[in-house]
Amino acid sequence: MSLSTVDAAATAVPPEEPAVKGIEGRTPLQLVVQRLRTDRVAIISVVVIVLIIALAIGAPLIAAITGHGPTDTNVDNGTDANGQPLPPGSAGYLLGTDNLGRDILVRIAYGARVSLIVGVVATAIATIVGVVVGLFAGYYGGWLDSILARIMDVVLSFPYVLFAIVLVSVFGSSLPLTILVIAFFSFAAIGRIVRGQALSQREKEYVEAAHSLGAGNMRIMFVDILPNLVAPVIVLATLLIPTAIIFEATLSFLGLGIALPTPSWGNMLSDAEGVGFQAWWFYIFPMIFLLLTTLAFNLLGDAVRDALDPRTERIFAARRKKKPA
């Protein structure tokens, strides 16, 4: 550095103290998003979920490119002379074939559709039903609470596989039935949480104030109380999605879920059961996708829970400070 430069710097007008930046107002959503953006695990989970969604949406495209439909059996050319599946990399089959010569990649892509549809729709139904039942039980209390709470207890303690067997034997296995079974056995988990929260919230002053202003019960429940329950409901719903996906895979593995030949990761694993360990691709790939998807949703759920929890602010603040360094 030259002297002149130093002089110039020394003679320069000293800068004013930076003005204190005004405190920025942020909505809870902005806070959550900001926190999630600092959470690498959450970001990776979102990326994985987006990729799985893209795979599901692009399933027909993959089928068109490979020329293999998801249910088109091709035993003559898609298996070896002894009827064993072809390994990954065999002509035209990136992830290999299954016991009927079908393209594992195409079936996994279509299986992703089933998993996501079941996971999201069943969770949505379970969440809506759980919130409504929990709100009514918690807000009204008394005999209604007793009945609804006991119903939820029964649902939570019910052997769902046996129930599914009975339903399937009566109605036959199908996607809507699978969704309904999963939703039925999932709503109580949300209902219980919402009920507990509603029991607590209904004693708060703002509810009393709403009452005194003449608000009706429905308005108080759904306009005043419900927004205060959004955080735990979102967290639970996010964690219910992977549970629903596993639930579907379990039912399909047992032959009680998605009807054949529609591919689902569960019935793909079931098909793989009888083929033997040497055809590892037959079960490893559906298993990996099942694992990745459920893990991503679970980790995202955990991250959302942390992001919604004001008690974790210190952790996120520390991360934000570390970030520039």
Place this chain on the structure above:
Amino acid sequence: MTLGSVLARGMGRSPRGLTKRIGFVGVAAVAVVACGSTSSSPTASGSGPADLFNPTNFNTSTVSWLSANQNASGTPVMGGTLKIEGSTDLSAAADPQAEYETIAFGLERTYTRQLVSYAASSDFNKAVTLVPDAAAMPNVSSDSLTYTFKLNSGLMWNTVPPRPVTSEDFARGILRNCDPTLAPNGNPAYYSSTIAGFKAWCTAFEGQDPSESPAARAATINAGMTSVSGIKTPDANTIVFTLTQPATDFTSILALPFASAAPVEYLKYTPLAPGNTIYSDGPYAITTYNVGHEIVLTRNAAWTPASDTIRHQYVNEIDVKLDLAGSAAATEVQQDMAAGTADLSWNTDVPPADVQGLETPSWNAGLGTFPAPGTTNPYLVFNVQSPNNSGALGNVKVRQALEYAVDKVALGKIYGGASLNQPLNQVIGPGAEGYVQFNDYPTKNNQGDPGKCKSLLAAAGFPNGITLKDYYRNSGNHPAVFQEIQSDFQKCGVTVVGTPIATGYYGSSGIGVTSPDGLKAGHWDITEPGWVPDWFGPTNGRATLPDIFGAANFPGSNWGGFNDPAVEALITQAESATSISAAASLWHQADQQVMKDAPFVPFQTQLTPLFHSTKVHNAIYQPFSEGYDYTQIWLSS
């Protein structure tokens, strides 16, 4: 077979046809056998390759791996425990008149005797040829209606004290088949359709209250010993059967375990009750039966080698472990046999991946792939009485069109490929009585012809196709078979909608009906059962075609309700033919007529892959039980 007996007993046949055999070959996949294939595979040698699917020439000189698999060299070692492992129990408490599965037939060989039976032989022809067992070969009258058996000396029950086996014990055994408490096990129809005076007596007995006291049932059986005109026991060593009409297969029927001798003690208790003592006149006796877990047989001290020319008593003990976990059982058994902690499999097959490893780079001596001629497993049967699609399946032209839809090579691959499966285009398979190869519905390489199917379907009045309901079993290879059929039929414009049925309920509350009108409800249009003949050899016609397409077996194992008077007439003539050649010719004609009617689509005939540990010597395949003969095995020390 009477309608009553079919109602009561028809389903009893199903375990053999539906459970064991299909369980055995259900996931069997890969093996290279003596069909003249690759150089790495042990193929037939000597006098030329044997066609294992039509095993007229199956012996150690034509099948190169057979001697090594039998492992008969050396001096037999006495002693040791033969360890057998599996995942299922017997179905009828080891009762010789009620057990109807190949696993049971194999075990019964050790503790029951029949008047005539099969010698253990690695030569298939000898293995299905009847030889004297408890009695000498019968003296048959010139009109072929009277069979006189003289019992050999030295046969003893393991009672306390040991007591001689008499002709009355054999008569009692046959009469016990009609005990109502045994229903729906066993198959008395074989005897009621052949022995004079048996049918009326049997029908009356079957109609008795099954809950009545053992004494009441004993009285009925004791009365039958004298009242059934076709069974006489003039002395303790002589039994005489009189038939209603000639039957070239009557001695085969007497070789079934259902015709085993039954001691008088069996009349003292209610059959099939847990804890019943099963007496033995064979080389081994059941000493422990821990239901669902284990069966232990030890040497029967009352048995003498001099009294038995077809069995041995080499090992001290036979220990059958029954309770391995279902889905992993096959792998576990295979690993245990390879490690030497088990010697034989009970009910599981060799896992496909393991078979592949056993046949390359050189054939493992423990592996064998054996024929079961006449087996049809699985096959597609039409509910010809279904009202669905305006009764389309009642139209023979529709059924004939659908004969062209199926890719039989693909179906064979589901069961392990061409080395274990051969496409079949008729009822009677190679090696079975009446087999003459023909194909009324040929397609290129047996891979189906959707175009022809479609055009014939249109010509039959269904240009837009039809929709069929398929009941399929939800385990083993059956879901794959369903999907392949669905795919094949789709190419023909036929939509197949599947309903999975738990395997245990498949034959009973699944496809089975209990009334003649049961199929008219149209719960299912097509389904894929399987069939294993009750015996093999040159006189097994009665155990194949009539069982699955005879009107007498509906309701029952004639699942689809097929009934053609022309076929019935041929069955009647064949069953009463006086010569084996005449019977064979008539069975072939019946086969042709059935295929014209197209009540089913045959898929394939198969081989059974078996394995044994290196300790096992003298492993001889017994077609009758589709397993190794336990009474021939000795173990290296």
